[in-house]
Amino acid sequence: MLEATAVAYTREFDLQELQDILAFAQTDTGTHYFGKVTSLLGDPAVAEANQAYFAELQIIQQAVGPEVRARVMDYLEANPDVLDRIQAGRDKAK
Secondary structure (H helix, E strand, C coil): CHHHHHHHHHHHCCHHHHHHHHHHHCCHHHHHHHHHCCHHHHCHHHHHHHHHHHHHHHHHHHHHHHHHHHHHHHHHHHCHHHHHHHHHHHHHHC
């Protein structure tokens, strides 16, 4: 998990930004922030916003889901090589 997070950070931030983040993390405020950031997701205000977001997302998915699935199936039928590559990737992941 830590290695994957490190890779994600290097994709998102350049070297100077990573150095700035490290400098911040080494301050008292940075230590406090990074110690609390994940627990903030459990804050009632954040939980309420997430609940509303996912409820809205579910409505949208129900509305557009069938069309998206049909378009994907049409694409895969027209491009069987893509389906083969997807299956090869799944087999490799096992």
